[in-house]
């Protein structure tokens with residue numbers, strides 16, 4: 001049985017796809033057969049970040065509709081042969097996904113894979129709800145700013161009430177925090193929330209802090225997940241995240257200036 | 271050939287009455303200016319579309335009739351329906367209004383605040399489905415809770431967008447996020463940070479109180495009287511407080527100083 005991880009946030013553009021690509025690659029590099037699925041139907045870009053956009057023939061929707069088999073649609077990664085990508089359809093809308101169809105695909109993947117990473121679209125609508133419904137673990141990607149924190153909090157409410165585990169009264173989804181695009185200098189100057197400010201609201205298990213880094217964009221443009229760049233701080237931070245998720249103890253890095261002076265302002269009306 | 275052992279015929283009773291408690295918002299009108307009513311309603315619906323969508327509704331024209339403001343209830347019912355509401359009854363109508371209401375299949379004065387609800391169980395409402403009392407335009411038709419309703423204990427964080435309803439007292443050990451809403455017919459205790467909305471005494475119990483460990487709430491309300499965070503004293507923020515109603519005024523007091 002695979003472990004299903006949803007990478008989610010509520011708010012858009014916070015780094016879900018970047019994170020999905022990085023951790024899927026990280027898990028595969030550690031020897032675990034991993035599939036990463038793009039749930040952002042209509043706005044696919046996981047395949048771009050994974051650098052496999054020119055090899056897309058069939059997609060997630062084709063598999064759900066029975067127009068292609070899973071093995072036809074899965075694309076094997078060019079860097080790591082334990083990693084497979086199931087791209088989203090660019091030409092459909094999110095209504096093309098059904099709960100039953102998604103469940104069927106995940107069931108089939110579960111037989112063969114160790115980890116399944118679901119890259120959620122933004123929002124709290126159908127696409128995002130489908131991406132999280134079957135999850136065992138949730139990586140809640142949050143930027144250090146108040147609207148992102150608020151949306152993550154909203155997402156946590158949905159995770160605890162609208163998932164399969166919640167509906168069946170099973171053990172709840174394990175929720176982890178990934179604080180991304182973190183800039184210690186801007187935390188110090190008070191322009192950005194600090195880790196403590198964020199945790200005061202979310203109080204989640206912290207899986208890692210990903211610093212803001214130009215190498216993320218370079219990596220996306222090159223179609224090579226940033227975790228493969230071990231000179232990049234963001235890449236190292238993602239490697240830590242994967243290691244911690246797999247049970248290793250590693251101290252948190254890239255965290256200087258964790259006490260933003262927003263702490264003091266917090267809770268005040270704005 | 272089927273060798274089914276002789277099947278018992280299925281003979282359930284033809285029908286059965288059960289007493290249940292529902293929330294029905296009551297729209298109390300103080301003005302007979304239909305365009306103005308429509309505008310205010312539209313705004314309310316915009317703020318809480320999930321709550322109002324397909325919601326049954328009783329409207330109350332007693333205050334209007336007291337002042338001899340006549341209201342065209344046919345037009346009212348018509349635009350309520352257009353707004354996606356289901357008017358099911360009228361209260362305090364005059365003879366002509368009642369006659370018109372009857373013709374439109376509405377109940378007349380059938381739903382009262384004192385409607386009895388004998389067998390009530392404490393309920394935790396799952397978030398985002400159940401109706402909520404919205405400010406003071408909405409009251410409930412259910413009766414006040416009986417003497418000793420159960421206490422509901424919540425140990426997990428209540429996140430933005432979630433909503434908890436307790437028929438008796440509500441005790442929350444975790445934080446209540448901004449954008450979350452907790453409601454109780456009795457008292458509310460939050461032994462943590464309260465950032466969302468807390469409404470105690472939602473069935474009209476004016477003796478209900480709210481106790482919280484760290485006041486950062488967006489709104490607090492007792493029996494329909496409310497204050498928003500804007501109205502809080504600066505020096506009560508982030509303090510352990512109790513909130514109670516006295517002579518129709520809401521008091522927020524630092525627990526350490528009471």
Ligand SMILES: Nc1ncnc2c1ncn2[C@@H]1O[C@H](COP(=O)(O)OP(=O)(O)OP(=O)(O)O)[C@@H](O)[C@H]1O
Nearest residue numbers: 012013014015016017018122181211212213216217
């Ligand atoms: N740690 C980082 N440092 C710098 N830039 C980053 C970092 N993480 C993400 N970005 C940039 O932020 C943008 C959004 O990232 P990404 O596409 O991963 O977000 P998303 O949450 O998947 O967005 P959407 O909600 O649209 O799916 C991209 O341009 C990406 O390069």
Ligand SMILES: [Mg+2]
Nearest residue numbers: 016017040120
């Ligand atoms: Mg994305």
